[in-house]
Structure formats: C-alpha cells, structure tokens
Amino acid sequence: MTSSTLMASGLSVGDVAAAPALPDVLAPRKQRSRIGMFMYRHPTIFVGGLLVALIVAIALLAPLLFTTDPTALAPARRTRAPSAQYWFGTDMLGRDVYSRVLYGSRISLIVGFSVALLASVVGLTIGLLAGFIRILDTVVMRVMDGLQSIPGILLAIALMALTRASVENVIVAIAVTQVPPVSRLVRSVVLSLREQPYVEAAVAAGTRTPIIILKHILPNTLAPVTVQATFICASAMITEATLSFIGAGTPPIIPSWGNIMAEGRALWQVKPYIVFFPAIFLSITVLAVNLLGDGLRDALDPRLAKRI
Amino acid sequence: MNPKAPMNASRPLLEVNGLKKHFPLKSGLFGGKKGYVYAVDGVTFAIDKGETLSLVGESGCGKSTVGKAILRLIEPTAGEVFLAGERIDNIPISQLRPMRRRIQVVFQDPFSSLNPRQRVRDIIAEPIVNFGLAANGSELDDRVAELMDKVQLPRDAMKRFPHEFSGGQRQRVGIARALAPGSDIIICDEAVSALDVSVKAQIVNLLSDLQDELGLSLLFISHDLAIVEHLTHRVAVMYLGKIVELADRRTLFATPHHPYTKALLSAVPVPDPTAKRQRIILHGDVPSPINPPSGCRFHTRCPFVFDRCRSEEPQLRRVAGGQMSACHLDEVPDVAVIPKAA
Numbered sequence: 001m002t003s004s005t006l007m008a009s010g011l012s013v014g015d016v017a018a019a020p021a022l023p024d025v026l027a028p029r030k031q032r033s034r035i036g037m038f039m040y041r042h043p044t045i046f047v048g049g050l051l052v053a054l055i056v057a058i059a060l061l062a063p064l065l066f067t068t069d070p071t072a073l074a075p076a077r078r079t080r081a082p083s084a085q086y087w088f089g090t091d092m093l094g095r096d097v098y099s100r101v102l103y104g105s106r107i108s109l110i111v112g113f114s115v116a117l118l119a120s121v122v123g124l125t126i127g128l129l130a131g132f133i134r135i136l137d138t139v140v141m142r143v144m145d146g147l148q149s150i151p152g153i154l155l156a157i158a159l160m161a162l163t164r165a166s167v168e169n170v171i172v173a174i175a176v177t178q179v180p181p182v183s184r185l186v187r188s189v190v191l192s193l194r195e196q197p198y199v200e201a202a203v204a205a206g207t208r209t210p211i212i213i214l215k216h217i218l219p220n221t222l223a224p225v226t227v228q229a230t231f232i233c234a235s236a237m238i239t240e241a242t243l244s245f246i247g248a249g250t251p252p253i254i255p256s257w258g259n260i261m262a263e264g265r266a267l268w269q270v271k272p273y274i275v276f277f278p279a280i281f282l283s284i285t286v287l288a289v290n291l292l293g294d295g296l297r298d299a300l301d302p303r304l305a306k307r308i
Numbered sequence: 309m310n311p312k313a314p315m316n317a318s319r320p321l322l323e324v325n326g327l328k329k330h331f332p333l334k335s336g337l338f339g340g341k342k343g344y345v346y347a348v349d350g351v352t353f354a355i356d357k358g359e360t361l362s363l364v365g366e367s368g369c370g371k372s373t374v375g376k377a378i379l380r381l382i383e384p385t386a387g388e389v390f391l392a393g394e395r396i397d398n399i400p401i402s403q404l405r406p407m408r409r410r411i412q413v414v415f416q417d418p419f420s421s422l423n424p425r426q427r428v429r430d431i432i433a434e435p436i437v438n439f440g441l442a443a444n445g446s447e448l449d450d451r452v453a454e455l456m457d458k459v460q461l462p463r464d465a466m467k468r469f470p471h472e473f474s475g476g477q478r479q480r481v482g483i484a485r486a487l488a489p490g491s492d493i494i495i496c497d498e499a500v501s502a503l504d505v506s507v508k509a510q511i512v513n514l515l516s517d518l519q520d521e522l523g524l525s526l527l528f529i530s531h532d533l534a535i536v537e538h539l540t541h542r543v544a545v546m547y548l549g550k551i552v553e554l555a556d557r558r559t560l561f562a563t564p565h566h567p568y569t570k571a572l573l574s575a576v577p578v579p580d581p582t583a584k585r586q587r588i589i590l591h592g593d594v595p596s597p598i599n600p601p602s603g604c605r606f607h608t609r610c611p612f613v614f615d616r617c618r619s620e621e622p623q624l625r626r627v628a629g630g631q632m633s634a635c636h637l638d639e640v641p642d643v644a645v646i647p648k649a650a
Contacts, residue, residue: 197421200381205435205485206408219425 042299048291055285059105067099070255079271088277091263100255101277107167107256108237108285114171115236116229119178124225126179127186128213131194141187144180152177156239157248165251174239178232185228189221223300230293234286241282257282319393320354321525322378322411322493327351327387327397329370329377333598346597347373349549350387352624355493358519360526362536364572365546366594371529374546375495378527379413380404392492409439412486416498418478422470428481429466432456435489455484458521459514476507483514493525500535512539533576537561542630545569548597548605551624555631565633567610604636612637 039046058065074094082089088097126144130137147155152174159173193199199216207215243249244258245265252259257278264274328351330344348370355361363371377384380401389397396407412435415421422431432452435441442448453463459480470478479499486494496515500508516539518524530536536543536557543560545553545568553566564570571588578585590609595601601608607617616636624634 197415197417198423200376201413201415201421201482201485202423202434203381204379204408204411204413205489206405206438207434208438215426216423220423 042295044291045295045299048288048293048295051284051288052292055105055281055288056109058102059109062099062102062106065102067102068096070095070099070103071253072096079267079274081271082273089271089273091260091274092267092271095255097260097274097277100260101257101281104255104257104260104278105281105285107250107254108240108282110167111171111174111240112233112237112285112289115174115178116233118171118175119182119232119236120225120229122175123179123182124186124218124221126183127221128190128217130183130187131190131217132209132213137187140183144183147177148180148184152235153239153242156243157246160243160248165249167250167254170240170243170249173243174236177239178236182225182228182232185224186221189224190217193217193220227293227297227300230289230296234289234293237282237286237289319390321357321359321392322355322527323388323390324351324353324374324378325388325390327374327377327389328385329373329382330385343598346549346600348377348384349600351546351549351551353544353551353554355525355527357492357525358523359542360519360528360540362528362530362540362543363546364530364533364536364543367531368594368597369546370549370597371531371546372497375413375497375527375529379408379411379495405439409435409489410492411495412489412491412493413495413497414479414482414486414499416501418475418482418502419470421482422478424470426469427466428456428461428468428470428473431470431481432466432484432488435485439489441489451488452484455488458487458518459484474507475503476511479503479507479511480514483511483518487518487522491524493527495527495529497529498531499528501530501532508535515539533572545572548594548600550605550634551632552606552635553631553633554624555633559629559631563628563631565627565631565638566606566635567612567637568606569633571611604634 072095074090076094077086077090078092078094080086080090080094086096086098088101091097091100126140130140155177156170156173159176160169163169163173193216199212202212202216240249240256241258241261244256245262247262249258250256252263260278261275264271264278268275327348328346329348330346332344333342351370351374353361353363363374365371373382376382377397378389380397384397387397388395391407391410394407396404399407426434429449429452432455433442433448436448436451442451452466456463456466461477461480461484465473465477465481470481473481482499483494499515500511503511512535515526515528519526526539528536528540540557542554542556544551545560545566547568553560553564553569555565560569561573564573567588571590574586574588588611590611592609595605595608601618602621603619604610604613604617604622607613610617614636620636622634622636622638624632625638627633627638
C-alpha cells in the first residue's frame with residue numbers, strides 16, 4: 001500500500017527507505033463518532049428529530065413539568081401576565097396557559113401521528129390495489145380526483161359538521177383529506193415497480209400476486225410513504241389547530257393549541273401572550289416535523305427529492 | 309439440425325408457432341384504439357433439449373417481446389407456444405405455475421433484476437419455496453448453497469444484499485435464481501449485454517458449462533453477434549418483428565443468405581486491422597413497427613431491393629440444409645443483382 005502510494009508520487013521502490021517522513025501539513029483525518037457522522041451527513045434529520053423528541057417528551061412528561069390542572073378555573077386570577085408563578089400567564093378564566101400549552105401538545109401530537117398513520121395505511125392499501133387492479137384503478141383514482149378537488153380544510157369542516165366534536169372525529173376528518181395524495185403516490189410507485197425486472201422475475205419464478213405485493217412491492221414503497229407521512233403529520237397538526245380555532249375541531253373543554261388560540265383571540269390586542277405561546281409551540285413542532293421529513297426524503301431517496 | 313443437441317424427444321422442448329404480439333396504441337379521453345405496434349408479427353422457431361438458440365437483431369426488433377410472451381409476462385396476441393408438447397400460451401395463468409418451474413429467465417440489467425431489499429439467500433430461495441421443492445429450512449439452505457456453488461459464488465454471500473455485489477456477481481445470483489426450480493430452459497434476455505467484456509466472457513462460459521452439466525436449453529436474446537457466435541448452436545435473425553433468417557451457427561456465420569444478416573455480420577468488428585472485407589452499410593433507420601413497410605419489411609434499407617420486395621412479403625423457407633431465409637432473392641439465384649446506389 002505504502003510503496004504503491006510512493007510509486008504513484010514518482011518515487012521508485014528503492015527510495016522507500018530513504019523517503020522522508022510525511023510532512024506535518026497532512027493532518028490526520030478528522031475522526032467522527034457514528035453519531036457525529038450522522039449529524040454531519042443528515043443535519044436536518046438530526047435537528048428535526050431532536051426537536052420532535054423534545055416535544056414528545058414534553059407531551060409525555062407534562063404532569064411532571066410543574067403544571068397544574070389545565071382546566072382548573074380561577075376567575076379571581078384571570079388574565080395575569082407571565083410571571084414566576086404563571087410562566088405563560090393565565091387566560092380570561094384564570095386557567096394556567098403554561099399548563100394548557102403543555103397538555104395541548106398531547107392533542108397536536110396525537111392528531112398529527114394518528115392522521116399520518118391512518119392516511120398512510122389507507123393510502124397504501126388503496127394505492128397498492130389501484131396499482132394492481134386496472135378496473136379499480138380507473139374508479140378509485142377518479143374518486144380521489146374528486147376528493148382532491150375539494151380544499152382539504154373545507155372537506156374537514158364539512159365532515160366535522162356531520163358528526164359531533166371529538167378528537168377521534170377530527171382525526172378521521174383530517175385523514176380523509178390526506179388519503180388521496182398518499183394513494184396517488186403509492187399507485188405511481190407501484191406502477192413503476194411492476195415494470196421492474198425483479199418483479200417480472202418473481203412472476204416468472206411462480207410467485208403468487210399477494211406475495212409479490214407483500215415481498216417485492218410493499219417494502220419498496222415504504223420509503224416514499226414514510227416521507228409523505230411526516231409531511232401529512234405536520235399539515236394535520238396545522239389543520240387540527242385551524243379546525244379548533246374556528247370551533248369545528250376538538251371540543252373546547254379539551255386544551256388544544258387551536259382552542260387556546262381561539263379563546264385568546266378576543267384578548268389578542270391587550271393580552272397577546274395567550275395566543276403567542278401556543279402559536280410558538282405549534283410553529284416549532286410543525287417546523288421540526290417538516291425538517292425531519294425533508295431530511296428523510298433526502299436520505300431515503302435522492303431521486304424523489306428532485307421530483308417533489 | 310444441430311449435432312450437439314440430443315434428439316431423444318419426439319418433439320422439441322420449446323416450440324413457438326406464428327407468435328404475434330401487437331400492442332394497442334390508445335389515444336384520447338376514452339382510450340380509443342388508434343392502431344397497433346406490431347412488435348412481434350409471426351415468429352416461428354423451436355428449441356431442442358440442451359440446445360442454444362440465439363435471437364439476434366437490432367434494438368426494437370421485438371426479440372425481448374418474444375421472450376416475455378413465451379414467459380407470459382405479456383399476453384401474446386396470436387400464435388402457439390408448446391413446452392414439451394404441451395400448449396402453454398392459452399392456458400389460464402392459474403394453471404401456468406407448473407410451466408413456470410420449467411422456463412426461467414435472466415434479465416439484462418443486473419441492477420434492477422434483483423430486489424434491493426432482499427438478501428441473496430431469499431432471492432435464490434424464492435422459486436424453491438414457491439414450488440415447494442424443499443421440505444424444510446435446512447434443506448432449503450442446502451439447495452441454495454448448492455446453487456451458489458454452481459454459479460461460483462462464495463457461500464457467505466448468502467446473507468448479503470444485492471448492492472454489495474458487482475454486476476457480474478449479481479448476474480450470477482440471477483442465474484442461480486433461474487436454475488433454482490430445476491428449470492429445463494432459460495431465456496437469457498440480453499443477459500450479458502450490460503457487463504464488461506471480461507465479465508461477459510465469464511458469464512458466457514458459466515452458461516455454457518451449466519448447459520453441458522445440466523442439459524439446459526437456452527434462448528439467448530442478444531444483439532451482440534460476437535458473443536452469440538461463441539456460445540450458440542443455432543441463430544435466428546429478427547428484423548421488425550419477424551425472423552428473416554434461421555440457421556445453425558456455422559452456416560449462418562459462414563454463408564449468410566439474407567441481406568440483413570449479411571449487413572449485420574459485416575458490422576461485427578474483426579480484431580485484425582489488415583483484414584480486407586466487404587462492408588455492407590445500411591442507410592436510414594429501422595422503420596416504425598406501427599406502420600411496417602409493405603411487402604418485405606427490409607425493403608426500405610435493402611441494397612438489393614427490387615419491385616417484388618415492395619409488394620409481396622417473402623416467406624421464411626428452406627434455402628440449403630437447415631438454413632431458412634425470408635428473401636425473394638433466394639428464389640432467383642440466377643438473376644444478376646446489382647446493388648442499389650446508396
């Protein structure tokens with residue numbers, strides 16, 4: 001190895017013994033730990049993941065983070081400014097905004113993750129079937145076109161108007177609006193995967209269609225779907241907050257970021273902190289999830305990064 | 309026909325009779341049919357057990373479509389395909405599985421023909437599992453190990469993923485998968501075209517060795533005449549969806565009959581700069597298979613074209629010994645033919 005390197009630099013083998021020690025300017029290559037390497041290669045995944053982990057930790061550990069009952073009314077202490085006792089102040093019913101914002105993160109995360117999961121699973125199923133069954137493809141994709149032609153938030157409002165307000169119904173209503181893009185994505189991936197020689201080879205090798213879908217198609221659609229799911233998660237959190245803000249989402253009794261902002265809206269000009277804190281938390285969470293999604297997209301499929 | 313192929317069976321292992329594949333061209337909102345791409349338009353050949361037939365031709369002449377139609381990866385439009393005397397082109401897909409065990413395929417691109425998310429062991433084991441050829445896990449492992457020995461891959465490669473291999477090694481994995489169910493015939497669809505010259509030679513030699521060892525038949529689809537000359541018993545030359553000449557290797561390379569074959573052979577590089585030879589250079593492009601030329605499909609580029617070629621389609625017929633050619637010139641051997649000015 002050494003001699004060949006020297007030969008490449010123009011020295012003959014005989015010079016090896018006399019060769020001077022390598023100059024000091026060639027500093028040793030910087031060694032990075034595995035975590036350091038990951039941070040260096042995928043900074044967005046790292047930052048996004050860290051922030052998401054932080055928000056999840058806040059949501060899980062809310063009772064331990066010096067919060068009080070987020071629904072406890074205290075009319076005597078209403079609309080207090082942020083202080084050592086009430087970190088984010090109190091709202092017009094005297095409820096502690098800090099506690100409400102921390103507990104509110106649970107709703108946002110539950111809605112975001114549930115919608116992402118539900119929309120991905122349903123979208124995957126529809127996309128796989130549509131990609132494999134031509135008749136179904138025509139019908140299902142026209143239905144998806146129809147769904148996509150309605151603005152997502154309007155569709156969610158309409159669906160919420162059909163049922164009573166609850167977190168589960170919000171999840172379903174938002175998931176319905178997110179299924180079309182996922183199924184469209186999966187269908188397009190399936191259609192291109194079906195033409196792959198390894199799928200044709202599997203057909204020639206006598207593999208039955210369900211096994212082909214499970215073993216050859218599904219694993220190769222998971223990467224783009226995972227990326228899409230993170231974006232759905234982020235947009236679902238915004239949609240949930242929007243629905244709650246206009247009173248069509250989570251019931252007002254449950255502290256969600258949208259509800260807190262909706263209630264603080266009337267006092268926006270005099271007590272801006274009631275709106276400010278949940279808004280900041282929502283922005284940071286959505287930013288974190290989007291960063292994670294961007295990073296995953298680049299890491300999992302460089303070609304997809306250019307296409308979206 | 310072919311001296312090397314044993315003639316123990318009364319019928320050839322694989323018979324293809326008048327195979328056609330026309331792809332409909334759809335257009336407009338309601339998918340009305342605008343026309344057809346005549347990709348394969350009446351192809352007839354047979355392959356004996358232990359024999360290699362090469363299907364050669366320019367890209368787009370339909371040679372890969374023939375392979376896929378035989379495998380029923382696409383449904384043939386017309387024609388018959390027999391495997392060991394049994395018709396396989398019109399039976400339902402559900403009854404096709406026993407046939408699939410006997411015909412396997414090796415594709416051109418060693419990178420996309422293996423699932424990137426499967427380990428080599430699982431790739432090779434897939435057909436064995438599908439056809440229930442191993443009673444239990446250890447028997448399966450033994451069979452996979454045996455196949456890896458056959459294609460000269462190290463056994464520890466089993467646990468690895470395709471991206472850890474070179475193109476040649478991946479192609480060996482593909483060949484092992486094709487051998488796995490104990491197949492009788494392997495369709496090699498440009499199986500060595502994507503490989504480096506040295507690796508190409510190794511894979512071709514591997515295929516020949518396996519053929520001698522296992523009595524395999526090969527349908528070798530290729531555009532590379534130098535490779536074909538090296539390993540084939542017989543050659544079928546295709547042009548625009550039809551076979552224009554079919555002969556055993558020695559005859560075809562020594563005395564090509566069809567003008568297209570002559571042109572193809574004259575284009576093969578010869579590793580001798582002093583060699584004097586007559587080059588037949590074809591002008592123009594291959595006509596579109598959507599509107600194939602009338603009469604002889606080669607008449608637009610043939611240097612020997614005359615009136616009859618434009619109106620009447622020549623049939624593939626015996627010209628000498630086992631050699632078949634589809635050219636009107638074969639019928640008028642005494643006419644002095646003057647090449648058309650280029």
